[in-house]
Amino acid sequence: MRKLLLLLAVLMLSAVGPVQATTTAPTDDVQPAPEHVLTWFREKAPATVRSHGSEAFPKAGTEEVAAMSVGAPQKTAVLGRGTSPNKAIQTSERWIAPIYSADDPVGAISVNFDAEVAKAEIVRGDSRLGAAIARAEKGVVFLWDSQLSAWFALRESTVEPADTAGAKIILGAVPTVDFLAQRDRLLTSSTPVPAAPKDVPAVTVNEGRNLPVTLALILLVIGVLVGSLVWLRSERDESDPEPALPETAPAIRRKGIVGARESKMRFRDSGTKVSVYKSPKKKDKNSSGLSDD
Numbered sequence: 672m673r674k675l676l677l678l679l680a681v682l683m684l685s686a687v688g689p690v691q692a693t694t695t696a697p698t699d700d701v702q703p704a705p706e707h708v709l710t711w712f713r714e715k716a717p718a719t720v721r722s723h724g725s726e727a728f729p730k731a732g733t734e735e736v737a738a739m740s741v742g743a744p745q746k747t748a749v750l751g752r753g754t755s756p757n758k759a760i761q762t763s764e765r766w767i768a769p770i771y772s773a774d775d776p777v778g779a780i781s782v783n784f785d786a787e788v789a790k791a792e793i794v795r796g797d798s799r800l801g802a803a804i805a806r807a808e809k810g811v812v813f814l815w816d817s818q819l820s821a822w823f824a825l826r827e828s829t830v831e832p833a834d835t836a837g838a839k840i841i842l843g844a845v846p847t848v849d850f851l852a853q854r855d856r857l858l859t860s861s862t863p864v865p866a867a868p869k870d871v872p873a874v875t876v877n878e879g880r881n882l883p884v885t886l887a888l889i890l891l892v893i894g895v896l897v898g899s900l901v902w903l904r905s906e907r908d909e910s911d912p913e914p915a916l917p918e919t920a921p922a923i924r925r926k927g928i929v930g931a932r933e934s935k936m937r938f939r940d941s942g943t944k945v946s947v948y949k950s951p952k953k954k955d956k957n958s959s960g961l962s963d964d
Contacts, residue, residue, distance in 0.1 A: 704744050707787045708766050716741040716780055719792050720770055727778055727796035735772060741780060742805060744768040748825070750816040752858070754851045760825065765815055769805040770794075776801030779822075779834075781815065795822075800834035818858060823850075 704712075717740065720727075724736035744766040753759040767781035778796040782789045800822055804813065813833055814823040821836035830850040832838040840857070841850065 704746070704766060708744055708784060711782065711784075711789050712741055712744045712766070712768050712780075715789065716768065716782075719782075720780055720794055723792075723794035727794045729796075731772070731777075731796075738772070739777070740771045742769040742771060742776075743807070745804060745807065745813065747781065747813045747815055750814050750818075750823070750854070752855070754848070754855050756847050756851065759851050759854075760814065760847075763815070765791075767804055767813055767815075769801045770796075771801075771805075776805040779804050795834060797834045797836075799838070803833045816854075819854070 720739055720741065721736055724731065724733075724739075728736055728739075745768070747763060747765045747767050749761050749763040749765065751759050751761050763783065764785065765781055765783040767779055769776045770778040770780055775798075777798050778794065779800045780795075781793045783791045803824060808826075810827065812825040814825055814830070816823060816837075819836070819840060821840060822833040823837050823841075824831050824833040825847070826844070828847055829844040830841070830847050831844040832841055841853070845853070
C-alpha cells in the first residue's frame with residue numbers, strides 16, 4: 672500500500688512538471704543602462720537630435736530644436752518573423768529615450784549598440800511615442816518592428832501601438848498571439864511595389880482586359896480629330912473665291928481729239944503685235960486739198 676501511494680505521488684509530480692514548463696510569459700523589468708549607454712545618451716544624443724531636427728521636427732525652429740533634451744534610456748526588444756512569442760519577440764541591444772521640448776515629450780531617439788558601438792540611430796518626432804516612453808511603466812517592453820517601421824508596447828500578454836505608425840496597424844491592445852498572427856499575414860501578403868522613375872510619370876493599368884477598350888478610345892479620338900480637320904479644310908476651300916486672273920496687258924486708254932472724232936490707242940504686251948490706228952482727218956473746206964502731213 673505504501674509503495675502504491677509513492678508511485679501515485681511520482682506520477683502526479685511528473686504530470687505537473689511539463690505544465691509548469693510550458694506556461695512561460697515574456698516579461699522583462701526595466702533594466703538599468705550600462706555606463707557606455709548612459710554616456711552616449713548624455714553626450715551624443717543631443718547632437719544626433721539636432722542633426723535630424725529638420726526631418727523629425729519640421730515645424731520646430733532651429734532654436735527650439737537646439738534647446739531639446741534627452742531623457743533616461745530604456746532597453747527594447749525587436750520583432751522577428753514567426754507567430755510564436757518566444758520566436759518572434761527577441762532581445763536586442765537597442766535602447767530608446769524620450770525627447771523633451773521644455774517639459775513636454777515630443778519624440779524619441781533610439782540607437783543600437785553593437786559591441787558597445789552606437790549604430791543605426793533613429794529619431795522620431797512623435798509625441799505619442801515620447802509620452803509612452805517618458806511614463807517608464809514597469810513591466811512594459813517597447814518592441815521595434817524594422818519591417819513595418821513602427822513601435823509597439825508589450826504589456827503582459829497584450830501588444831498595443833506605441834507610436835503613430837503602429838496605430839495605423841492595430842487600433843488598441845491585442846493579444847500577443849493574435850497580433851503576431853496578424854502581423855505575419857500582413858508581411859506575407861504584402862509585396863513590394865517598385866517605385867516609378869522621378870522623371871517619367873507612372874501610368875497605372877488596372878487590368879489587362881481594359882487595354883483593348885483604351886486603345887479603341889484612343890483610335891476613336893484620333894479619327895474624330897482627323898475627320899474634323901478634313902471637314903474644316905473642305906469648308907475653307909469652298910468658301911474662298913477663286914482669285915481673279917491678272918490681265919496680261921492692261922489697257923491704257925488715251926484720248927485725243929482731232930476735229931470732232933475721238934481716237935483710241937491700246938497698248939498691249941510687248942510680246943504681241945501692236946496696231947496703231949489713226950483716224951483720218953476731215954478735209955477743211957478752205958484747204959487746198961493737200962494734207963497736213
